[in-house]
Amino acid sequence: MAQVEATTERIIAAKAEDVFDTLADYENSRGKLLTEHFSEYEVREGGDGEGTLVHWRLQATSKRVRDCLLEVTEPTDGQLVEKDRNSSMVTTWTVTPAGEGKSKAVVVSVWNGAGGIGGFFERTFAPKGLARIYDGVLARLAAEVEKA
Numbered sequence: 001m002a003q004v005e006a007t008t009e010r011i012i013a014a015k016a017e018d019v020f021d022t023l024a025d026y027e028n029s030r031g032k033l034l035t036e037h038f039s040e041y042e043v044r045e046g047g048d049g050e051g052t053l054v055h056w057r058l059q060a061t062s063k064r065v066r067d068c069l070l071e072v073t074e075p076t077d078g079q080l081v082e083k084d085r086n087s088s089m090v091t092t093w094t095v096t097p098a099g100e101g102k103s104k105a106v107v108v109s110v111w112n113g114a115g116g117i118g119g120f121f122e123r124t125f126a127p128k129g130l131a132r133i134y135d136g137v138l139a140r141l142a143a144e145v146e147k148a
Helices: 016-024 116-146
Strands: 003-012 038-045 053-059 065-073 079-084 090-097 103-112
Touching (some): 003 116, 016 079, 016 090, 016 103, 016 116, 103 116
Antiparallel strands (some): 003 103, 038 053, 053 065, 065 079, 079 090, 090 103
């Protein structure tokens, strides 16, 4: 099994602190940022960054649906890590300053891919599909914080 990685990033016209706070607010903000690929969103514990336990279903393709139960940690300033209890997927959100009144938001998801021919197709196509999904989330994040 090879590790599969999908990365997406965006420059957002808002302070890094505001962008991070919006991302870390699972109780009020995060659900609004999710695209149509996500369903059954539910905060089960916490709700603000570290210590949050959140559930959703992620429909990456018409046939590929993941039931995600994510434990959230904040290992460093400006970083959220979501570890899925139901799979090997780990998604890391990093927000850093990017000039006057701007920030850079990067999301990286990694997981253990399948072996064989299925794994080849997963390593080839899944990162692009997941990057498109998270690009949509980052677009909604930008729209949310840039209007403030």
